[in-house]
Amino acid sequence: MTYGKMQEDNKRKRRKTTGETNARELTEREFLSKYNPEKYEHPSVTVDTLIFTVDKGDEEDRLRILLIQRGDHPFLRKWAIPGRFVGMRESVDQAAARELKEKTGLNPEDIYLEQLYTWGDVDRDPRTRIISISYMALIPGEMFARGTRENRDSTAPAGGNTKEPEKAAWYWVGIRAGSLRLWNEDGELTLEDLAFDHGRMIRLALERMKNKVFYTDIAFKLLPDKFTFSELQRLYEAILGEKLHAPNFRRDMEKWVEQTQEIHRPQRAGKPARYYRQKRG
Amino acid sequence: MTYGKMQEDNKRKRRKTTGETNARELTEREFLSKYNPEKYEHPSVTVDTLIFTVDKGDEEDRLRILLIQRGDHPFLRKWAIPGRFVGMRESVDQAAARELKEKTGLNPEDIYLEQLYTWGDVDRDPRTRIISISYMALIPGEMFARGTRENRDSTAPAGGNTKEPEKAAWYWVGIRAGSLRLWNEDGELTLEDLAFDHGRMIRLALERMKNKVFYTDIAFKLLPDKFTFSELQRLYEAILGEKLHAPNFRRDMEKWVEQTQEIHRPQRAGKPARYYRQKRG
DNA sequence: AAGAATAAATCTCAATTTGAGAATAATTTG
DNA sequence: CAAATTATTCTCAAATTGAGATTTATTCTT
Numbered sequence: 001m002t003y004g005k006m007q008e009d010n011k012r013k014r015r016k017t018t019g020e021t022n023a024r025e026l027t028e029r030e031f032l033s034k035y036n037p038e039k040y041e042h043p044s045v046t047v048d049t050l051i052f053t054v055d056k057g058d059e060e061d062r063l064r065i066l067l068i069q070r071g072d073h074p075f076l077r078k079w080a081i082p083g084r085f086v087g088m089r090e091s092v093d094q095a096a097a098r099e100l101k102e103k104t105g106l107n108p109e110d111i112y113l114e115q116l117y118t119w120g121d122v123d124r125d126p127r128t129r130i131i132s133i134s135y136m137a138l139i140p141g142e143m144f145a146r147g148t149r150e151n152r153d154s155t156a157p158a159g160g161n162t163k164e165p166e167k168a169a170w171y172w173v174g175i176r177a178g179s180l181r182l183w184n185e186d187g188e189l190t191l192e193d194l195a196f197d198h199g200r201m202i203r204l205a206l207e208r209m210k211n212k213v214f215y216t217d218i219a220f221k222l223l224p225d226k227f228t229f230s231e232l233q234r235l236y237e238a239i240l241g242e243k244l245h246a247p248n249f250r251r252d253m254e255k256w257v258e259q260t261q262e263i264h265r266p267q268r269a270g271k272p273a274r275y276y277r278q279k280r281g
Numbered sequence: 282m283t284y285g286k287m288q289e290d291n292k293r294k295r296r297k298t299t300g301e302t303n304a305r306e307l308t309e310r311e312f313l314s315k316y317n318p319e320k321y322e323h324p325s326v327t328v329d330t331l332i333f334t335v336d337k338g339d340e341e342d343r344l345r346i347l348l349i350q351r352g353d354h355p356f357l358r359k360w361a362i363p364g365r366f367v368g369m370r371e372s373v374d375q376a377a378a379r380e381l382k383e384k385t386g387l388n389p390e391d392i393y394l395e396q397l398y399t400w401g402d403v404d405r406d407p408r409t410r411i412i413s414i415s416y417m418a419l420i421p422g423e424m425f426a427r428g429t430r431e432n433r434d435s436t437a438p439a440g441g442n443t444k445e446p447e448k449a450a451w452y453w454v455g456i457r458a459g460s461l462r463l464w465n466e467d468g469e470l471t472l473e474d475l476a477f478d479h480g481r482m483i484r485l486a487l488e489r490m491k492n493k494v495f496y497t498d499i500a501f502k503l504l505p506d507k508f509t510f511s512e513l514q515r516l517y518e519a520i521l522g523e524k525l526h527a528p529n530f531r532r533d534m535e536k537w538v539e540q541t542q543e544i545h546r547p548q549r550a551g552k553p554a555r556y557y558r559q560k561r562g
Numbered sequence: 563a564a565g566a567a568t569a570a571a572t573c574t575c576a577a578t579t580t581g582a583g584a585a586t587a588a589t590t591t592g
Numbered sequence: 593c594a595a596a597t598t599a600t601t602c603t604c605a606a607a608t609t610g611a612g613a614t615t616t617a618t619t620c621t622t
Binding site for chain 1: 323324325326367369370371372373374377396398399401402404410412414
Binding site: 526528529532546547548549550551552553 | 610611612613616617618620621
């Protein structure tokens with residue numbers, strides 16, 4: 001069968017005959033008035049916003065993620081990525097931004113927010129059919145100190161029904177021997193401690209970050225405007241999970257960053273480091 | 282403010298007091314029985330499946346995409362990406378696969394299908410709030426000839442209300458001077474001729490393909506099991522929109538492909554080409 | 563049937579990029 | 593003031609890339 005014939009065949013196949021072939025054509029207005037969205041049962045839709053920061057450690061820096069300990073069934077007391085239902089009058093992006101604002105108090109305008117993936121398995125939530133769109137927010141390490149007290153939003157989370165207080169905590173996040181690791185001062189989480197398919201969501205986000213760090217500027221979304229080269233390198237090492245060769249890293253980054261005139265004066269031995277900033281344009 | 286203090290502050294902020302702080306804890310079963318999904322108004326959710334093939338041209342090969350001319354308001358007679366509502370009892374992936382099967386007759390098991398992006402603006406559909414998850418299906422050029430007549434599925438598309446026949450047609454697709462171009466034997470489509478935000482969907486899919494072709498094996502999803510090097514190269518050129526240097530292309534692809542013992546004997550001048558296949562493992 | 567044309571496949575080589583370490587610079591620490 | 597420490601620059605071999613020339617195996621033309 002040639003490509004030409006195949007196409008003919010497909011066209012024919014699509015043609016459908018309704019009972020009233022000669023019905024007067026509906027105007028768009030008439031059509032809309034007849035349309036009834038309640039006729040079908042719909043899945044619920046939520047956004048889950050993975051909120052990441054960097055955290056300076058002694059030996060190496062670490063990515064951190066904000067998790068919520070659920071106060072509700074299902075997955076009572078398991079740790080979850082902050083999420084909410086998507087309202088009928090807000091875009092999915094807006095819903096993710098609102099969740100970010102509610103959980104951090106930060107103005108979403110200032111924060112990098114990227115859609116990652118939509119999770120659509122039938123049984124991912126035992127209550128009912130829920131489709132979740134995951135987003136990743138990247139917050140510069142220093143920003144919290146400035147923004148937290150202002151911009152508060154103490155609205156109760158959508159979904160209601162909370163019977164126990166929800167707790168929020170930051171967890172360090174990394175991959176060890178191929179599997180996800182989450183821990184903080186209180187201890188380590190196993191996959192058992194996570195709600196829904198949220199372990200997979202976190203893995204996917206880390207994977208995406210790892211890829212994009214090479215050909216986009218997402219790393220800079222996790223840093224303040226001015227930073228030293230070793231801050232930048234430590235961030236890359238945190239994202240990639242491996243040590244980098246400093247002179248070569250510097251050489252490679254020269255296309256992304258430019259010098260400032262400022263010098264960082266630390267309380268430690270060693271040559272003082274110059275501050276750099278992201279190259280614009 | 283230190284990182285330690287910040288975290289404390291966040292925890293406090295999340296803690297919420299309900300009226301009945303000492304209520305008996307609900308079991309999961311009790312909770313589920315109380316939960317009523319009809320309490321909230323939900324957006325509708327659809328999948329849109331972008332179906333691509335390659336098409337051999339005289340000078341160069343071309344990507345093709347299957348479009349449907351709408352028989353319904355809104356966007357009556359505009360061209361759209363095939364889509365359907367996501368059923369309550371099917372996963373989002375399954376819905377995309379079903380749409381693929383309905384429009385091509387091919388068994389989705391055999392076809393590469395990847396989720397691309399979720400489109401969530403409030404007004405993207407004038408009827409009602411619809412969130413659409415786009416998928417991209419990549420069909421080997423040769424596969425249609427084999428599979429079309431079998432595996433038919435003549436189910437009417439979900440959504441009903443069709444007042445005019447829907448037509449399906451393949452359109453060549455490319456980027457010229459930064460903007461999307463769609464055309465076939467019947468002529469060229471402008472952005473005006475496309476329904477919804479489907480122009481943007483196609484652009485995103487092409488962009489994704491362009492990126493992934495370098496570090497994944499998606500290109501091979503568009504080819505038969507055996508192919509010559511020039512078929513492979515023409516495909517890359519179609520996806521990337523630029524000519525490649527044959528000797529270097531061959532050198533670079535050596536990590537992806539391996540020789541077969543078969544030689545292609547064409548009805549044309551020139552050295553016969555060897556068939557290659559994708560390297561496994 | 564010979565030479566031209568065509569397309570596949572290999573070869574060459576300079577230019578660029580990468581990987582790894584040595585050397586130098588500017589501090590603080592002991 | 594010497595040693596330690598961190599930032600920064602320098603060096604250089606190895607690997608990769610980019611571009612073209614060459615060889616091979618056919619068909620096409622006359």
